[in-house]
Amino acid sequence: MESKQEQIRHLVKEHNAIIVAHYYEPDDIQAIADHLGDSLALCLEAQKTTADIIIFCGVHFMAESAKILNPSKTVMLPVPSARCLMADTISAKSLSAWRAQQPEGAPIVTYVNSTAEVKALSDICCTSANAASVVRSLPDKTVLFTPDRNLAHWVQTKVPEKNIIAYDGACPIHDILRAADVQSILAKHPDAMLLAHPECRDEVLRLAHMVTSTSGMFKAVGMHPEIKTFVLATESGILYLMHKQYPDKNFIIADADNGQRMRCPYMKETTLDSILSCFAHPELHTVDVAPEIAQNARRALERMMTVPRD
Ligand code: SF4
Structure with missing residues (x-):
């Protein structure tokens, strides 16, 4: 009898799919993936593929970004309820309320660890690798940064000539x-x-x-x-x-608790069975983004990609 790994590899071939997995996924999921990477690298990898189906082993915002950057492909998330605790610290509503209290005209820089709705309200996105370059590239002195206050603080030390106002979000796994x-x-x-x-x-x-x-x-x-x-x-x-x-x-x-606290619970929910379920019940796993939100979020992501690294 075929193992679950063998079943998955056969189904991947049969359906012209690829499996991409984030570095924080469980070991057995990383072991079966075609590509490993951080969220943006995997979305860009997905742009290069000739596969019709991208199975994104990660959390919801990552599959959303893959769909936004690859609108013609089917993107599936093995665990549809897998969320990012940082992305969930901000919503379109809370961003708009916070924005209204900040200096008028200041651009919003949003970390890619955010929902499509939040990206869509932003001027430009950033990753942890290019955040300082993105902030430096903006002509404005004052910049609004969401959702990660820790990343914003670090960028402020790298770009002291700017006045960065940070939203009060964080990743609880790193923040602990x-x-x-x-x-x-x-x-x-x-x-x-x-x-x-x-x-x-x-x-x-x-x-x-x-x-x-x-x-x-x-x-x-x-x-x-x-x-x-x-x-x-x-x-x-x-x-x-x-x-x-x-x-x-x-x-x-770097956790005195032997690494136990530095485990993202949602990242660890993906199982081989949840990948098999993508093929058995695609309607439960397919990720879609409303066209207007996708268009605006894509604009913020693509603007980020034009920023040269320092
Ligand atoms: S580790 Fe933190 S930022 Fe990454 S997916 Fe989990 S909650 Fe989100």
């Missing part, structure tokens, strides 16, 4: 880390390099040897052959590919 957690791990591993994601609090970022996006962490490890141990201040799913790409290195999640 405190300097004391990280210090206790670094005390046990004094030769380790600390790589921190900018969704972490400032008190953690100040301790980091490098602040960088998830993709940036893979590059950073490759750039430091002399370092044996890396402490990673990000979601624990990153360990799967780190161990695979760099089997001779040690990786420790």
Whole structure:
């Protein structure tokens, strides 16, 4: 009898589909994926594919972005209820109410970890890798930044000439880390390099040897052959590919609780059965975005892509 993995690979071929998975997905899901990456990299990967169906193993906003950037393709989310806790800190309604209290005319920069509705109300999107470049590219002195206050604070340190006003949202998985957690791990591993994601609090970022996006962490490890141990201040799913790409290195999640708190619960909901369900019940998994929202959200995403990296 075929294993679930074999069944999935046969169905993928039969339906001309691809499976893309975020770095924070469970190990068995990453193992079966055609492509691994962060949310934007996977959406761009989806643009290159000749497949008709994109099965996006991640959370809802990621599948929405893939649909917005690939309107002619069928995009499916294995767990339709998988949400991003940061994206859910802001809605179109709360953004409009907050916007009304801010300086008139200031542009809205929105992190890609947001719903299509919120992107659609924004002037431009950003990722954790290009947020500083995006803010710097704007002619305005005052910039509104949503939804992540930690990323906004970090960008402010990189672009001091701007006045960044941050919405009060955060990723609870990264926001939970405190300097004391990280210090206790670094005390046990004094030769380790600390790589921190900018969704972490400032008190953690100040301790980091490098602040960088998830993709940036893979590059950073490759750039430091002399370092044996890396402490990673990000979601624990990153360990799967780190161990695979760099089997001779040690990786420790920067959480005194052995990485247990740095697990995104929604990212971990995807199962092999939920992928099989995409083929059995496509109507339950297909992600659609209303045309007007999709058009405006695409404008904000595409404007971001025109910004050259510093
Ligand atoms: S780790 Fe945080 S930002 Fe990423 S999907 Fe989970 S809640 Fe959202």
